[in-house]
Amino acid sequence: MKISVIGVGYLGAVHATCMADIGHSVIGVDTDADKVARLNTGKPTFYEPELEPILKRNIENGRLRFTQDMTEVVDCDLHFIAVGTPQVADGNAADMRYVDAVVESLLAVLPAQSERSIAVVGKSTVPVGTAARLQERFAGHGIPVVWNPEFLREGFAVKDTLRPDRIVYGLPDDVEDADTARTLLDECYADLLAAKIPKVETDFATAELVKVAANAFLATKISFINAMSVLTDATGGDVKKLAEAIGYDDRIGKKFLRAGIGFGGGCLPKDIRAFMSRADELGHGDALAFLHDVDDINTRQRERAVEKLREALGGELSGKKIGVLGAAFKPDSDDIRDSPAVDIAGRVEHAGATVVTYDPKAGEVLQKFKPERVIAVSLEDAVRDADAVMVLTEWKVFQDLDPSSISDLVNTRIVIDGRNCLDPKRWRDAGWTYVGMGRK
Ligand SMILES: NC(=O)c1ccc[n+]([C@@H]2O[C@H](COP(=O)([O-])OP(=O)(O)OC[C@H]3O[C@@H](n4cnc5c(N)ncnc54)[C@H](O)[C@@H]3O)[C@@H](O)[C@H]2O)c1
Numbered sequence: 001m002k003i004s005v006i007g008v009g010y011l012g013a014v015h016a017t018c019m020a021d022i023g024h025s026v027i028g029v030d031t032d033a034d035k036v037a038r039l040n041t042g043k044p045t046f047y048e049p050e051l052e053p054i055l056k057r058n059i060e061n062g063r064l065r066f067t068q069d070m071t072e073v074v075d076c077d078l079h080f081i082a083v084g085t086p087q088v089a090d091g092n093a094a095d096m097r098y099v100d101a102v103v104e105s106l107l108a109v110l111p112a113q114s115e116r117s118i119a120v121v122g123k124s125t126v127p128v129g130t131a132a133r134l135q136e137r138f139a140g141h142g143i144p145v146v147w148n149p150e151f152l153r154e155g156f157a158v159k160d161t162l163r164p165d166r167i168v169y170g171l172p173d174d175v176e177d178a179d180t181a182r183t184l185l186d187e188c189y190a191d192l193l194a195a196k197i198p199k200v201e202t203d204f205a206t207a208e209l210v211k212v213a214a215n216a217f218l219a220t221k222i223s224f225i226n227a228m229s230v231l232t233d234a235t236g237g238d239v240k241k242l243a244e245a246i247g248y249d250d251r252i253g254k255k256f257l258r259a260g261i262g263f264g265g266g267c268l269p270k271d272i273r274a275f276m277s278r279a280d281e282l283g284h285g286d287a288l289a290f291l292h293d294v295d296d297i298n299t300r301q302r303e304r305a306v307e308k309l310r311e312a313l314g315g316e317l318s319g320k321k322i323g324v325l326g327a328a329f330k331p332d333s334d335d336i337r338d339s340p341a342v343d344i345a346g347r348v349e350h351a352g353a354t355v356v357t358y359d360p361k362a363g364e365v366l367q368k369f370k371p372e373r374v375i376a377v378s379l380e381d382a383v384r385d386a387d388a389v390m391v392l393t394e395w396k397v398f399q400d401l402d403p404s405s406i407s408d409l410v411n412t413r414i415v416i417d418g419r420n421c422l423d424p425k426r427w428r429d430a431g432w433t434y435v436g437m438g439r440k
């Protein structure tokens with residue numbers, strides 16, 4: 001079938017590419033001319049494992065194309081909305097201006113009364129109530145809206161798109177509209193449904209809430225284990241062992257219990273804040289009061305990492321040189337949106353130290369958005385003459401690093417393991433002072 005994906009950033013570019021790869025004819029639309037031009041050459045605009053060969057293959061076979069021109073979507077059966085919903089500059093709410101702009105551009109190009117069965121599919125993460133609001137706008141054109149939230153993780157985006165844990169359809173109340181939307185989406189995802197991916201059909205509000213509830217739960221799990229790390233630090237315990245032990249309980253599970261400098265990225269932080277803001281608007285802010293703590297615990301972990309560094313250096317950061325390993329908010333990504341690593345490096349600099357950062361993939365992005373930062377081209381260059389090294393993104397290359405290979409490069413053998421990803425014994429045996437987050 002023919003589909004359009006409007007907004008081809010981290011989510012949309014992967015979705016468009018994967019939909020083309022399972023046989024659909026896909027047109028990706030974006031207002032960013034550079035992005036469109038680059039994607040049309042088969043090159044992703046960000047680092048995501050597995051994406052480039054699939055993108056290239058589908059550009060070459062003609063199933064995938066990118067444009068700035070909305071009129072090119074008119075003959076599509078499904079229109080996926082995948083634009084950003086960032087945090088507003090002056091509060092916690094989601095900025096809906098991009099979604100609203102897409103709605104207006106679609107209304108301007110789609111026929112006043114569609115003769116074929118088509119549907120508008122919401123993929124962006126939105127405040128509950130958005131789908132119903134959009135349905136009102138499209139009702140005049142006889143076009144059903146369906147909400148189909150996306151759960152992909154960066155670093156695993158292709159796999160998560162083609163083999164997600166579940167697919168959620170938030171369907172309209174009108175039975176005929178719901179049938180049209182379901183039939184079209186089932187055809188679009190036939191490949192995934194044939195692979196027995198569970199499908200949950202529900203109403204608009206539940207579908208929108210599923211998305212933010214999932215992210216709120218994940219954020220809560222991370223802040224829970226980070227709160228435990230404060231207690232293990234205070235008592236000489238080890239949060240990694242604690243997480244392992246509680247994780248054997250199936251009801252708790254081992255995943256998302258990695259303590260450290262906390263969550264960042266373009267999703268969890270802004271999504272929990274937008275969720276709190278929407279609950280406030282609905283007069284139920286109290287129900288989500290705990291998310292304020294989740295957010296605060298998360299931010300405090302960043303400051304705790306700086307405090308640990310200060311303490312390891314005898315109480316003074318001013319005049320020190322710190323080698324920072326990592327800038328991306330997580331490994332296998334070059335995304336630095338709300339990255340704890342970038343934030344901590346900034347706090348350390350603010351305290352008077354000189355910071356040199358190395359990241360295997362995010363150096364270029366960091367240079368673009370933080371031109372004032374000093375970025376090394378190699379790990380060795382970042383740690384040369386350092387008074388301490390901070391590991392702030394758990395790239396495999398950092399985890400595998402033999403500490404002896406850099407022992408003679410640094411000024412002082414101090415390592416702050418912000419992601420609890422190193423082997424303390426290995427570093428101590430090599431003569432380093434090892435400091436983890438809630439870890440012995
Ligand atoms: N990044 C993820 O891993 C992920 C996963 C699940 C859900 N989401 C959600 O998906 C949405 C998109 O996130 P993202 O990370 O891809 O954002 P992004 O900022 O990387 O991409 C958004 C894209 O939309 C484009 N755009 C803005 N206005 C437009 C318009 N009027 N017409 C066409 N294009 C327009 C921008 O140029 C940009 O390329 C958000 O709601 C986010 O919460 C993201």
Ligand SMILES: O=c1ccn([C@@H]2O[C@H](COP(=O)(O)OP(=O)(O)O[C@H]3O[C@H](CO)[C@@H](O)[C@H](O)[C@H]3O)[C@@H](O)[C@H]2O)c(=O)[nH]1
Pocket residue numbers: 125150151152153154155215218222255256257258259260261262263264265266267268271329330
């Ligand atoms: O035990 C853990 C797990 C993760 N993190 C951090 O949490 C952040 C988010 O990680 P992750 O959730 O893996 O990455 P995202 O790509 O942001 O994915 C989240 O946000 C997406 C956008 O909404 C959702 O689609 C995904 O399901 C959801 O996992 C990163 O900074 C991680 O370092 C931890 O600190 N400890």
